[in-house]
Amino acid sequence: xxxxxxxxxxxIPEGSSAVYWGxxxxxxxxxxxxxxxxxxxxxxxxxxxxGNEFFxxxxxxxxxxxxxxxxxxxxxxxxxxxxxxxxxxNTKLWSEKLGLWNATLWNVGLSLGLVLLWAGVSSGREYSxxxxxxxxxxxxxxxxxxxxxxxxTVINRRTQGIYTTNWFFAxxxxxxxxxxxxxxxxxxxxxxxxxxxxxxWWFAHNVLGLWITPVAAAxxxxxxxxxxxxxxxxxxxxxxHFWSVVVFYSTPAAHHLMSAPLPEWLxxxxxxxxVLILVPAIAFVSNILLTMTGxxxxxxxNLEIRFTITGVLMAIPLNMQGGFQQTxxxxxxxxxxxxxVAHAHLALLGFSTFLEAAAVYLGLQMILKRKLYSLxxxxxxxxxLLIGFTxxxxxxxxxxxIQGAGKIYExxxxxxxxxxxxxxxxxxxxxxxxxxxxxxxxYNMWMTARQGTVIPVGRMPHELAYER
Amino acid sequence: MAFREYKIxxxxxxxxxxxxxCITLLLPAFDFASVSSTDVALDKAFTAGHETAFNLEDPFLxxxxxxxxxxxxxxxxxxxxxxxxxxxxYQTGTTFPAGILHPRILGKGVEELxxxxxxxxxxxxxxxxxxxxxxxxxxxxxxxxxxxxxxTKGWTPAVVMSVAxxxxxxxxxxxxxxxxxxxxxxxxxxxxxxxxxxQVFGAPPMLGDFNGESPTAFGSDRKAPDLLHxxxxxxxxxxxxxxxxxxxxxxxxxxxxxxxxxxGDKDASGQKIDFDKWRxxxxxxxxxxxVTPPEVPAYSKNSEIxxxxxxxxxLK
Numbered sequence: 039x040x041x042x043x044x045x046x047x048x049x050i051p052e053g054s055s056a057v058y059w060g061x062x063x064x065x066x067x068x069x070x071x072x073x074x075x076x077x078x079x080x081x082x083x084x085x086x087x088x089g090n091e092f093f094x095x096x097x098x099x100x101x102x103x104x105x106x107x108x109x110x111x112x113x114x115x116x117x118x119x120x121x122x123x124x125x126x127x128n129t130k131l132w133s134e135k136l137g138l139w140n141a142t143l144w145n146v147g148l149s150l151g152l153v154l155l156w157a158g159v160s161s162g163r164e165y166s167x168x169x170x171x172x173x174x175x176x177x178x179x180x181x182x183x184x185x186x187x188x189x190x191t192v193i194n195r196r197t198q199g200i201y202t203t204n205w206f207f208a209x210x211x212x213x214x215x216x217x218x219x220x221x222x223x224x225x226x227x228x229x230x231x232x233x234x235x236x237x238x239w240w241f242a243h244n245v246l247g248l249w250i251t252p253v254a255a256a257x258x259x260x261x262x263x264x265x266x267x268x269x270x271x272x273x274x275x276x277x278x279h280f281w282s283v284v285v286f287y288s289t290p291a292a293h294h295l296m297s298a299p300l301p302e303w304l305x306x307x308x309x310x311x312x313v314l315i316l317v318p319a320i321a322f323v324s325n326i327l328l329t330m331t332g333x334x335x336x337x338x339x340n341l342e343i344r345f346t347i348t349g350v351l352m353a354i355p356l357n358m359q360g361g362f363q364q365t366x367x368x369x370x371x372x373x374x375x376x377x378x379v380a381h382a383h384l385a386l387l388g389f390s391t392f393l394e395a396a397a398v399y400l401g402l403q404m405i406l407k408r409k410l411y412s413l414x415x416x417x418x419x420x421x422x423l424l425i426g427f428t429x430x431x432x433x434x435x436x437x438x439x440i441q442g443a444g445k446i447y448e449x450x451x452x453x454x455x456x457x458x459x460x461x462x463x464x465x466x467x468x469x470x471x472x473x474x475x476x477x478x479x480x481y482n483m484w485m486t487a488r489q490g491t492v493i494p495v496g497r498m499p500h501e502l503a504y505e506r
Numbered sequence: 507m508a509f510r511e512y513k514i515x516x517x518x519x520x521x522x523x524x525x526x527x528c529i530t531l532l533l534p535a536f537d538f539a540s541v542s543s544t545d546v547a548l549d550k551a552f553t554a555g556h557e558t559a560f561n562l563e564d565p566f567l568x569x570x571x572x573x574x575x576x577x578x579x580x581x582x583x584x585x586x587x588x589x590x591x592x593x594x595x596y597q598t599g600t601t602f603p604a605g606i607l608h609p610r611i612l613g614k615g616v617e618e619l620x621x622x623x624x625x626x627x628x629x630x631x632x633x634x635x636x637x638x639x640x641x642x643x644x645x646x647x648x649x650x651x652x653x654x655x656x657x658t659k660g661w662t663p664a665v666v667m668s669v670a671x672x673x674x675x676x677x678x679x680x681x682x683x684x685x686x687x688x689x690x691x692x693x694x695x696x697x698x699x700x701x702x703x704x705q706v707f708g709a710p711p712m713l714g715d716f717n718g719e720s721p722t723a724f725g726s727d728r729k730a731p732d733l734l735h736x737x738x739x740x741x742x743x744x745x746x747x748x749x750x751x752x753x754x755x756x757x758x759x760x761x762x763x764x765x766x767x768x769x770g771d772k773d774a775s776g777q778k779i780d781f782d783k784w785r786x787x788x789x790x791x792x793x794x795x796x797v798t799p800p801e802v803p804a805y806s807k808n809s810e811i812x813x814x815x816x817x818x819x820x821l822k
Contacts, residue, residue, distance in 0.1 A: 091688075094765075095763050096688045096763065099692045100689065160689075231547070231719050284523060299711055379727055
């Protein structure tokens with residue numbers, strides 16, 4: 039890939055940048071989940087690797103979080119945008135060269151930011167932990183080039199309308215730049231106190247709500263119709279989904295601080311808007327599941343469909359939790375407990391990761407024109423991810439309920455730590471399964487590029503029988 | 507983009523997102539701006555200094571550019587003993603907290619008294635300044651304000667430091683930097699919740715308790731006790747020292763990491779600390795081959811752990 043960085047744009051083979059983004063994302067997924075597994079081991083066994091600040095939990099936790107959010111999830115999004123946006127516009131990507139440079143800048147900037155975080159150089163603000171220099175780099179050299187490439191591809195499309203997926207892509211790349219520049223204002227201009235606390239969670243909420251959730255959903259709007267051959271059930275429900283994301287998902291930031299001394303009107307407003315997140319959620323899930331009509335056998339037979347539908351099904355508990363856990367009636371019990379950690383993993387490792395994995399599986403096979411090297415490894419990857427995630431989610435949810443009970447009955451904290459110990463071990467085992475699955479995935483995709491069965495022009499990967 | 511519906515859609519989009527940002531950013535900003543500093547906020551902000559996370563004056567979070575909090579027991583000018591008074595010493599070149607740079611942040615009342623009676627406008631970074639909290643009356647109510655003692659009494663940083671003994675000095679500002687850098691806030695919150703937590707972790711913070719603080723580092727994922735009032739629950743520096751070196755020495759079930767690396771190379775008497783020997787002996791103790799654990803080295807007075815323990819003690 040790197041040899042094309044200085045080539046003329048027209049000499050770069052179509053899809054090169056998508057392949058670069060795709061493989062980068064898988065490598066970051068391996069790194070990110072490896073760090074997650076290591077961190078979980080430290081929570082279960084605190085003297086596992088000790089005495090060195092670079093392996094201290096407080097130095098590594100944020101590296102895991104940012105490696106998976108900005109490495110795995112966001113680069114998988116970039117990969118999807120590089121091949122899906124032009125495909126839906128019946129055109130080529132506006133600039134393969136920009137795409138390649140964008141991915142390079144992304145890898146360099148993210149590596150630099152993670153090294154700084156690892157060393158403890160942090161803004162002290164959760165999810166916007168990167169120092170403001172890196173935040174500016176992310177906005178200007180990572181988000182803006184992606185935004186330009188997606189927008190120019192949409193503008194130069196050769197279709198009359200714009201398909202649902204591309205509404206979400208185009209608006210999300212724009213919104214993530216806005217969110218980065220606005221959410222980090224406390225760092226750029228040294229805003230302090232409650233303004234800083236509130237903007238921290240304004241950023242954290244919106245980077246999930248206006249970037250990760252809509253782009254992941256947009257990917258499903260492409261993969262399901264593309265692989266099943268069914269048209270999208272309803273364009274109009276897609277409209278409802280899109281507009282309710284913009285209106286309802288951008289407003290409940292304060293519900294992350296329900297027990298902090300924010301103005302009460304702000305908390306109440308955020309809480310009501312938070313329940314209304316169910317509108318886009320229900321629209322999305324029903325639209326995708328109804329698109330599957332008549333093709334449910336592919337849920338069993340086809341790997342990409344299985345990944346996508348599993349992710350979409352996980353959106354149901356995700357949004358039921360998300361809509362209601364932030365109301366005062368429930369939040370007082372579970373706020374700040376492992377329940378929230380479980381919920382965050384349900385969003386990122388459950389819902390979102392499964393949709394992106396499908397996009398990376400499908401995209402790499404289509405661009406490389408090679409069928410997946412090993413279906414068995416693909417299946418093992420799916421089950422390791424699903425069982426590993428489920429183990430994690432169930433154990434952390436239980437741990438969270440224990441913590442909640444300990445909190446309201448004011449049990450001595452150490453008794454809560456003792457009660458949680460078995461679930462910390464279970465969480466570590468679950469996380470390690472996910473990591474193991476991803477190592478196999480990286481091998482499988484590498485071998486696909488090398489030795490996968492060649493797919494003839496005009497055929498989809500799943501139309502070919504496996505030879506292996 | 508030649509279609510009419512996209513022109514309408516783009517405008518609707520701008521309206522929707524702009525409206526959302528107006529409600530969630532602009533309107534709360536009016537509320538936040540109208541909040542006056544409480545005593546807690548003033549103490550926190552002047553103890554911590556300008557910034558306790560990444561900034562260009564302390565890019566590696568080593569506790570540079572931080573004020574010292576001094577408990578004065580003698581009048582710095584005359585040397586006569588006096589009732590203990592806490593002052594915040596900003597030595598030459600130390601950046602002032604946000605409330606001095608932009609007095610508006612102090613909030614209504616506090617701002618007026620601090621500027622008019624406290625003379626905070628006369629503080630100069632190049633010369634340094636000594637601040638303290640003072641009581642004054644604003645519109646009939648008694649409130650605290652910030653007094654620039656360098657301007658009102660001529661107490662310069664050098665004069666104050668000349669009468670301060672090391673045990674009167676708190677490095678809590680540098681300690682909060684350690685708290686941020688070491689990620690303590692990934693497990694320990696600084697936010698007792700309003701609905702419970704009163705009995706064990708103490709009173710939740712109030713609206714005005716944060717003016718000028720950056721970062722607030724509330725924490726969101728509580729895997730360990732809340733620390734907002736830890737200094738009131740446990741004021742033993744010795745317990746803190748053992749607990750930071752190896753939490754399992756005082757709490758066998760703790761899952762907290764060891765922070766022995768914050769001791770640096772040398773202990774209080776200047777001897778090199780032999781960590782490998784300590785760990786080997788600790789393993790013998792843990793496995794029952796030793797009756798007592800190895801002695802925890804006393805930290806030197808400029809070690810990072812001293813800063814962090816000073817910060818713990820400041821969380822009253």
